[in-house]
């Protein structure tokens with residue numbers, strides 16, 4: 001009898017120990033308040049709670065499907081990445097060399113309406129396209145790319161799509177896993193900033209490539225300048241010192257300077273294509289893009305609305321989530337503009353550009 005009682009007691013104690021160890025485990029991975037965070041995670045004092053800190057990678061990965069103050073930051077850019085992946089697949093499907101690889105997925109990838117089946121496979125990554133188009137315009141023959149039925153090379157367009165995907169995915173991974181440790185936090189934050197620089201540089205490729213396709217010296221000058229500026233920014237942003245919260249405004253300034261250096265080729269392009277009817281459409285899209293990015297950056301820097309009511313926007317509606325949405329909107333506006341540039345260059349080849357450029361050059365000389 002006594003033995004039975006002591007066995008029951010032992011069982012009860014064993015159960016209690018197990019429960020308390022489970023509770024300890026839960027306690028380690030519960031969501032924290034701002035003041036409980038390790039110093040390196042204290043980034044936004046207006047978000048008061050729902051933080052994950054020092055979580056194992058497995059738990060951080062699982063937190064993709066639970067509520068904390070980074071859930072919407074992860075999902076906004078993860079969905080943005082999937083959207084751009086879908087757009088990339090749609091455009092890849094129009095390239096004969098690649099389309100057969102996508103056949104198993106063809107039931108859900110619609111064919112691109114802008115590019116048609118007369119796509120010339122030789123022009124995909126063919127840098128010589130511009131040379132042949134340039135020579136066709138200089139020889140004053142009427143054989144522009146439109147009349148020959150060929151299309152401009154697509155790689156600048158895919159550079160933009162790839163840059164956007166890299167930025168959105170690295171941002172998403174950063175928001176999901178940077179709660180793991182100080183080391184990973186530093187690494188992912190720097191990759192995230194590098195991703196923004198890559199996206200900005202990549203965004204320059206379609207407009208500059210297609211606008212100046214027949215003015216190769218301008219094309220080379222603008223594309224190499226922005227690439228050099230981007231590399232400089234990446235080297236700068238990879239320094240641990242500059243990725244600290246203290247330098248938030250500096251980073252915003254650096255990204256804005258990169259983006260706004262596009263004003264120079266943009267003004268040049270508008271002057272060269274003053275009479276081009278599609279000028280206003282692309283300008284409207286690019287202005288919308290600039291407006292989206294600027295508005296997003298204002299939210300990023302000012303940390304509005306959470307500074308007006310700390311704690312009220314911890315889970316949803318804080319500045320970083322709004323910034324993410326504006327980034328996606330800006331990228332989509334630029335995507336729409338890139339499609340117009342591509343279609344325009346496909347339709348006119350180099351004749352129009354060559355003529356207008358030479359008119360401008362002649363006017364400038366005289």
Ligand SMILES: [Zn+2]
Pocket residue numbers: 073171175320324
């Ligand atoms: Zn972010």
